Amino acid sequence: MLARVYGGYKRIGFLAKRRGEAWGDAARRRHHAWSAQRFYDTAVRNQGLLIKTSQFLSSRPDVVPNEYVDVLSQLQDEVPPQPFAVIEREVVRELGRPLAAVFSDFEATPVAAASLAQVHRAVLKDGRVAAVKVQYPEIEALVASDLANIARFCQILNRLDRTLDFRFIGEEMARMIPKELDFLNEGRNAEAIGANFAAVEDVVVPRIYWEHTTRRVLTMEFVEGVKITDVAAIEALGVETADVAKILLVAFSEMLIEHGLFHADPHPGNLMVAPGPKLVLVDFGQVKDVAPAFRAVFGQMTRALAGDDDTALGRSFRDLGFRMKQDTAAGYEDLGNAYVGHIAKRLRASEAGWVDEDMFRDSYREILRVLRANPLIQVPPDLLFVGRVMGLLNGLSLTLRSRTNLLVEMSRLLDAHEGGTPAAREGTRRLLEA
Numbered sequence: 143m144l145a146r147v148y149g150g151y152k153r154i155g156f157l158a159k160r161r162g163e164a165w166g167d168a169a170r171r172r173h174h175a176w177s178a179q180r181f182y183d184t185a186v187r188n189q190g191l192l193i194k195t196s197q198f199l200s201s202r203p204d205v206v207p208n209e210y211v212d213v214l215s216q217l218q219d220e221v222p223p224q225p226f227a228v229i230e231r232e233v234v235r236e237l238g239r240p241l242a243a244v245f246s247d248f249e250a251t252p253v254a255a256a257s258l259a260q261v262h263r264a265v266l267k268d269g270r271v272a273a274v275k276v277q278y279p280e281i282e283a284l285v286a287s288d289l290a291n292i293a294r295f296c297q298i299l300n301r302l303d304r305t306l307d308f309r310f311i312g313e314e315m316a317r318m319i320p321k322e323l324d325f326l327n328e329g330r331n332a333e334a335i336g337a338n339f340a341a342v343e344d345v346v347v348p349r350i351y352w353e354h355t356t357r358r359v360l361t362m363e364f365v366e367g368v369k370i371t372d373v374a375a376i377e378a379l380g381v382e383t384a385d386v387a388k389i390l391l392v393a394f395s396e397m398l399i400e401h402g403l404f405h406a407d408p409h410p411g412n413l414m415v416a417p418g419p420k421l422v423l424v425d426f427g428q429v430k431d432v433a434p435a436f437r438a439v440f441g442q443m444t445r446a447l448a449g450d451d452d453t454a455l456g457r458s459f460r461d462l463g464f465r466m467k468q469d470t471a472a473g474y475e476d477l478g479n480a481y482v483g484h485i486a487k488r489l490r491a492s493e494a495g496w497v498d499e500d501m502f503r504d505s506y507r508e509i510l511r512v513l514r515a516n517p518l519i520q521v522p523p524d525l526l527f528v529g530r531v532m533g534l535l536n537g538l539s540l541t542l543r544s545r546t547n548l549l550v551e552m553s554r555l556l557d558a559h560e561g562g563t564p565a566a567r568e569g570t571r572r573l574l575e576a
Contacts (some may be wrong), residue, residue: 143186147177147468174209176391185504186222190281191288193217193257197409198530200373202318202537215371218411219254221556226250229262229276236359248274254410258285258322258427259376263364272351273424275325275360284324285567289316294313304517308495314523318406325360332362336400338401344389344572367414371541381419387495387544389421391551392573394535398528399444399555402437406430406527408534419574430527436462440528441556446478447486448553455483463522480508486549495544497536551576 157167161288172536181199187191193306199206200214223229229252234240241248245355247265254261259277266272292449293312300308321327329350346365354361368375372391376383390413405412407428414422432440439461456475485501494548554576 145178147173148179148452148536150177155308164362171207171209174207175213175360178210181210184215185214185217189221189278190257190284191292191315193221197257197378197411199533200411201534203540205499205533205537215410216372218255218409219369221255221257221260223252223255223260224278229260230432232276232279233274233359236356240284244275245272250540254411256425264361265360266354268350268560270351271364273364274349274354276360277323277325277358282320285319285323286493289319292316293551300347307519307521310521310523311526314526317427317523318430318527325355325356328360328425328429329355329428330360331429334399334403335397335405335423335429338403339393340399340560341570342573343570344418344420344421344574345393346416348422350425365414365416365422365424367416367420369410370413370415370421370538371410373484373541376415376419379415379419380433381417383542384495384545386415387539388508389419389544389573390538390542390545391535391544391546393421393423394531395548395552395555396573398432398531399437399441399552400559402432402434404430404432406533407532408531408538408540413538421573428527430524432524432528436522436524441559443478444549444552444556444564447482447549450487452479452483462525463520464518465520466492466516467519468516472501473512476512477518480505480512484508487547489547495546495548496539498540 151170154169154173156168157422158169173340181196185196196214196217199217200211201214205212211272230241230248233248237244241459242268245264246267249263252260252262253273258281259275259572262276264272264274282292289312292315293309296308296312329352332347332456335374336349339345339347348363348365351361351363369381370376370386373383378384390408391399394404394408400532405426412423412425416422423434423462439458443455443458445451446458452475453471455470455478457476459478459481464474464477466477483503485497485505488501489497539546
């Protein structure tokens with residue numbers, strides 16, 4: 143599938159030189175639509191991590207064409223579900239009791255179906271309304287196969303491209319992804335993040351119902367909300383999308399800067415909006431615990447970007463754990479500017495709340511130029527998921543037409559953190575008023 147998609151774009155690029163760019167633009171749009179549908183079909187057929195890849199791509203309207211976003215967004219929470227008989231068998235096996243002994247009602251049609259599990263609305267015997275997340279049978283073997291294939295793919299990439307050692311991608315995914323298959327771990331993650339936002343009125347984390355939770359079945363509070371990318375539904379609640387964006391960006395800034403524990407998979411299927419507005423966070427399978435030392439250097443990088451300090455930016459890239467073949471200060475300055483420095487400058491100049499497609503395209507070209515001259519031999523694994531979160535937040539900022547700049551917000555939090563403000567907070571608060 144990937145070979146046919148890639149080959150199609152190369153063919154169009156070759157023919158457009160003869161037939162003109164007008165023909166090329168029309169041909170690319172057709173190929174976008176064809177490729178997105180092939181990607182969707184292949185993901186549904188293979189399941190597992192290919193669906194996660196599709197979810198990520200569909201959340202990046204700032205990077206991929208609209209045709210991909212339109213088609214692949216169906217996989218954010220609308221993966222073709224497993225038959226109810228299969229789900230019922232899994233729940234009964236895990237809880238050790240018939241459904242009727244635990245639930246007074248259990249809806250056969252799922253409210254969401256994703257890459258590793260699907261969620262059903264149910265009512266417990268005591269009247270509590272619950273969301274029951276049920277892991278697909280045999281998904282562990284499928285994930286193990288996917289991870290082995292990713293490791294092989296990274297080995298092939300290393301032979302084809304010497305500018306970067308890609309093994310860290312496979313290694314970090316192999317460390318993080320299996321944790322998603324342990325719903326006891328997910329429940330603990332949810333409680334930890336919920337505790338960090340306990341005094342925040344406009345962030346909601348569902349409560350876990352531990353007495354009906356196992357490693358493969360997670361039973362939690364059912365929280366009503368609309369999908370964060372459903373702009374029409376958000377506006378129907380009487381909520382401005384820019385306000386939702388502010389809550390989202392402040393919440394994730396606090397997780398990264400203050401808490402050191404952050405939700406590492408904020409694609410639209412895992413984020414909802416409730417009246418208020420309130421941000422509802424769900425699915426805590428991917429939660430990243432960032433060490434204080436990394437957070438400190440990450441803060442230094444943020445300061446360097448906000449202050450337009452190329453020397454400090456280069457130094458922070460090396461301190462984060464990047465290593466280049468030619469270990470020079472100038473090399474790390476070039477690397478830092480290529481990855482984020484030039485984008486930050488343009489973002490400040492535009493006063494926009496998101497990075498647009500042109501900025502990413504220019505950054506990509508600059509990264510290739512820098513790495514061809516001075517290849518990377520080591521990348522800090524923590525940045526794989528931090529970078530992914532930043533990309534997803536940028537895509538959501540574009541969709542929600544954010545008025546909040548993530549870099550400015552993180553700098554504000556750093557100032558508050560150094561001034562002791564977070565420790566002095568008392569009572570409840572709203573992130574929208576930050």
